Every structure is written in C-alpha cells, then in structure tokens.
Amino acid sequence: MTVRTIEWRAGEVILIDQRRLPRKEVYRVCRNYRQVAQAIRTMVVRGAPAIGVAAAMGVALGARRIRHPKSVGSVMERVFRTLEDTRPTAVNLHWALARMRRTYEENKDGGLELLKQRLEDEAMEIYEDDIAANRRLGGLGAGLLKGSRRILTHCNAGALATAGYGTALGVLRAMKESGAAIDEVFVDETRPFLQGSRLTAWELLKEEIPVTLITDSMMGYVMQSRQVDAVVVGADRVAANGDVANKIGTYTVAVLAQRHGVPFYVACPTSTVDLGCPSGADIPIEQRSQDEVTHIAGSRIAPDGVHTLNPAFDVTDHSLVSAIITEKAVVTPPYKKNLRAVCSSTSLR
Ligand code: MRU
Numbered sequence: 367m368t369v370r371t372i373e374w375r376a377g378e379v380i381l382i383d384q385r386r387l388p389r390k391e392v393y394r395v396c397r398n399y400r401q402v403a404q405a406i407r408t409m410v411v412r413g414a415p416a417i418g419v420a421a422a423m424g425v426a427l428g429a430r431r432i433r434h435p436k437s438v439g440s441v442m443e444r445v446f447r448t449l450e451d452t453r454p455t456a457v458n459l460h461w462a463l464a465r466m467r468r469t470y471e472e473n474k475d476g477g478l479e480l481l482k483q484r485l486e487d488e489a490m491e492i493y494e495d496d497i498a499a500n501r502r503l504g505g506l507g508a509g510l511l512k513g514s515r516r517i518l519t520h521c522n523a524g525a526l527a528t529a530g531y532g533t534a535l536g537v538l539r540a541m542k543e544s545g546a547a548i549d550e551v552f553v554d555e556t557r558p559f560l561q562g563s564r565l566t567a568w569e570l571l572k573e574e575i576p577v578t579l580i581t582d583s584m585m586g587y588v589m590q591s592r593q594v595d596a597v598v599v600g601a602d603r604v605a606a607n608g609d610v611a612n613k614i615g616t617y618t619v620a621v622l623a624q625r626h627g628v629p630f631y632v633a634c635p636t637s638t639v640d641l642g643c644p645s646g647a648d649i650p651i652e653q654r655s656q657d658e659v660t661h662i663a664g665s666r667i668a669p670d671g672v673h674t675l676n677p678a679f680d681v682t683d684h685s686l687v688s689a690i691i692t693e694k695a696v697v698t699p700p701y702k703k704n705l706r707a708v709c710s711s712t713s714l715r
Contacts, residue, residue, distance in 0.1 A: 368572050369525035372411065372419055374490060377430050379423045381411045384526055388568040399428035399445045406452040406459075409559065413527020414602045414638055415496045418458035421449045422489040425466040429485045435478045442470055454650040455611055455679045456602040457640040462492050496529035499635035499693035500536040507537030507598065507633050507691040508544050514595035514629075518552040518588065521613035522565035523600025523633065533600045533633040535566065537691065538575055551575055552594060554582045556613060558658040558676065582615055589626040597623045598691075601634040608684030608701025609646030614677055620686040629688040636692045636712040639705055646681030654678050 373380040379396040385408070386392045394410055396402045402424030405411050411420045428445030432438055450463055469488040473481045511517065517538065524535035531539060541548055551570055556562035563579055570577040580588060588594055597619055603611045610616070610632050623630040643649055656674040660666055668674070690697040690705070694712075697704045 369530070369569060371416055371526050372423070372493070372529060374423050374426075374486075374493070377427065379420065379427060381405055381420065382526070383410050384412055384565060385409055387526075387564050396424070396427065398431060399424040399448060402427060403448045403452050406449070412561070413522060413524075414456035414458040414600065415500075415528040415533070415635060416526070417453060417456055418462035418637065419489075419493050419496055419529045421452070421459050422462040422466050422492045424449050425463065425470070426482075426486040426489040429470075429482045432478060432482075438474060438478065438481070442474075453652055455652045456638075457643070458602075458635075458637050461637045465492060493529045496635065496637075497531055499637070500528055500531040500533055501540075502693035503533060503633055503635060503691050504531060504536035504540030505544075506693070506696050507631070508540035508546060510631065510689065510691060510696055511537060511541060511596055511598065512546060515547055515549040516552070516593055516595045517548065517550075518554075518585075518594045518597045518619070518628075519566060520554055520562065520597075520599045520616055520619050521556045522561040522569070524566060524569040526565050526569060527600060532569075533635065534598045535569060537598050537631075537633050538570070539573060542573065542575055548575055550593075551577050552580055552588055553577055554580050554585055554615070554619075556615060557582055560662075561613065582618075585619060586622055589622045589628060592626075594623075594626075594628050596629045596631060598631045598633055601632050601638050601690075602679055603643065603649050604632070604634060604639045604690060604705070605643045605645050605649060606641045606702060606705060607645045608687060608690065608697075608699070608705060609649070610682045610684070610687060610690075611646060611649045611651070611679045612682065614680050617680040617682045617686075620682040624686050630682075630686055631689050631691055632682075632687055633691040636694055636709045639692070639709040639712070641706060641709060646683065649679075649681060651680070652678040
C-alpha cells in the first residue's frame with residue numbers, strides 16, 4: 367500500500383500526521399489512549415473509518431497499561447468515555463467502540479492478560495475488516511462507474527481516511543486496477559480544512575490518477591460546462607432513510623449534480639450506516655473552532671472579531687443520492703427498505 371495511515375506496532379499506535387500533509391510526511395507515536403483521543407480531536411487522524419480504527423486501537427492501548435486487575439472496570443470506563451467524546455458525527459467511531467465494548471464485556475472476567483490480548487486482536491480485526499470492505503466496495507463501485515471518465519470528488523475519502531485503500535478513492539483505485547480509463551478527477555479544495563487540496567490531491571498524484579484541483583467555488587462551473595460524468599464521495603454517517611452526513615459542502619455538490627443530471631454516488635462501508643438513526647435530522651453535526659475559518663495555514667485571512675460559522679458536516683437528502691456503494695451491495699432507492707436489507711447484520715443498533 368502506498369499510503370500508511372495507521373499502524374499498530376508493539377503496543378504503539380503510529381499515525382501519519384494529516385495536518386502536515388502534503389508538505390511533510392511526519393508520523394506521530396501514541397503510547398496511551400489519551401494521546402489517541404487527542405490525535406482524533408485535533409485531526410492528526412481523520413476520516414470516518416480511520417478514526418474508528420484509531421479509537422479501537424486506543425482502547426487496546428488503554429487496557430495494555432492496566433497493572434492491577436482491581437482497576438480494570440474504572441479504567442476501561444474512562445477509556446471508552448474519553449474516546450467516545452472525541453468527535454460526534456462519524457458513526458464508525460461509535461460502531462468500533464461498540465465492538466470493542468462487546469469484546470471487553472465478554473472477556474473482562476477471564477483474567478487481565480487475556481483481556482488485553484482479546485482487545486488487541488479485536489482492534490486488529492477492525493483494522494483488517496476495514497481494508498477488506500474498502501477493496502470490495504471499490505470493486506463494486508468500479509463496475510457501477512464503468513464508462514465514467516471524468517469524476518468529481520469532495521473532501522478526502524481515501525486511504526488516509528480509512529485503514530487503507532479508501533472508499534470514494536477506493537472506487538477510483540479499483541477502476542485504475544481494472545484498466546478503466548480515467549481522464550480526469552476533479553478535486554475541490556474543501557474549505558475550511560482543505561482535505562481536498564492537501565490530502566486527496568496528494569493521494570491521487572501518488573497513485574498516478576489524473577487530478578485537477580479546483581476551488582470550491584468552481585464546482586458549478588465544471589458541472590455546467592459538462593466536464594463531469596459522475597460524482598463519488600464518502601460518508602460519515604448514513605441514516606436509515608438514506609440521508610448522508612459528509613464533509614461540509616457535500617450537499618452543495620449533490621444539489622449541483624442533480625441540477626446538471628450528473629449521478630451522485632456515496633461510497634462507504636456498512637459500518638457507516640446507522641439504522642438506529644431515522645433521518646439526517648437526527649445526526650449530530652460537529653461544530654469546530656472559528657480559527658479554521660478565519661485562518662489558512664496559520665495565517666489570518668479575516669478581520670479580528672468577525673463572527674463565523676464552522677459546521678464540519680452537512681446532510682444530503684437521500685433524494686439527491688443516486689446509489690450508496692457498500693462492500694455488500696450497491697444500494698439504490700428505496701433506501702429505507704434496501705439499506706435495512708443489506709446492513710441489518712452490521713449496524714450499530
Ligand atoms: O472532518 P473529516 O476530515 O474527518 O471528514 C472526513 C469526511 O467527511 C470524509 O468524506 C468521510 O469521513 C468519509 S472517509 C472514507
């Protein structure tokens with residue numbers, strides 16, 4: 367794999383620091399669960415599946431440092447709570463922690479060393495499952511997008527946002543692997559955090575997939591001038607009715623795509639589908655610091671004292687979504703019925 371996002375090495379979690387890309391490839395070493403939680407909160411690691419995997423490894427680290435069997439219950443509660451509270455929108459984080467909690471509950475009375483081993487094994491399984499799911503959904507997506515040579519994506523749903531391979535970018539990788547011709551991938555900057563220009567452009571260049579960077583404000587122009595055959599994006603949470611929470615700006619892309627008759631696809635593993643969440647209105651939207659809006663790369667670009675808004679995600683109504691590509695199937699409307707049929711064995715609740 368060309369991009370290594372997360373690694374578990376001898377009781378340490380190694381993360382590529384995504385805040386430093388594309389200028390520097392710097393790796394952070396987390397030796398305890400608090401450092402993992404801090405890395406998630408501060409976007410060292412980001413992207414729905416990636417933060418789920420990191421949180422699972424954080425639980426394994428938390429258990430690893432317990433010395434006294436008597437403190438297991440109180441320490442583990444603290445570990446789960448700290449990691450739960452890092453970011454609210456991406457359900458993969460909560461899904462992975464629910465898996466880790468189940469493993470904890472099943473093994474907490476079997477001895478401390480066994481518990482530590484089981485939690486580490488479960489975290490590694492979550493990691494491997496994510497890569498496998500991405501590869502499978504990539505293959506299904508490549509079939510669906512066959513013949514689309516000019517594709518637009520938003521934010522970063524690549525190897526960096528997952529344990530590896532990627533979801534939306536996994537579809538592009540699978541297309542390339544299958545020999546499909548890709549003439550151009552439009553990537554918008556994705557203000558305020560610039561996941562598009564910093565991360566997606568970097569990943570696609572590394573993969574030698576042709577990439578054209580545009581600012582967010584050019585989206586309408588490229589659609590109107592008929593330069594885009596299909597849109598494919600990732601997701602942070604898909605509600606039971608098919609509404610999709612994803613990086614802020616996704617809704618704008620979807621509205622434009624519909625206006626111009628361009629199919630709008632969402633690629634995500636079933637761990638992103640939350641059947642317990644009836645609609646997009648029930649998805650918590652993270653609000654982030656105003657500095658992300660008033661500054662770019664540490665430089666202030668707005669006057670002191672200006673009022674800002676910084677919702678990190680928006681919700682795209684299911685009526686704008688052409689299909690949801692998962693590792694189990696390509697799900698099409700009616701989403702309420704079809705998502706339940708495909709995802710009921712993997713969903714959180
Ligand atoms: O705030 P981020 O960078 O964590 O948001 C990431 C996104 O919105 C991605 O599109 C989403 O998590 C899908 S990643 C496979």
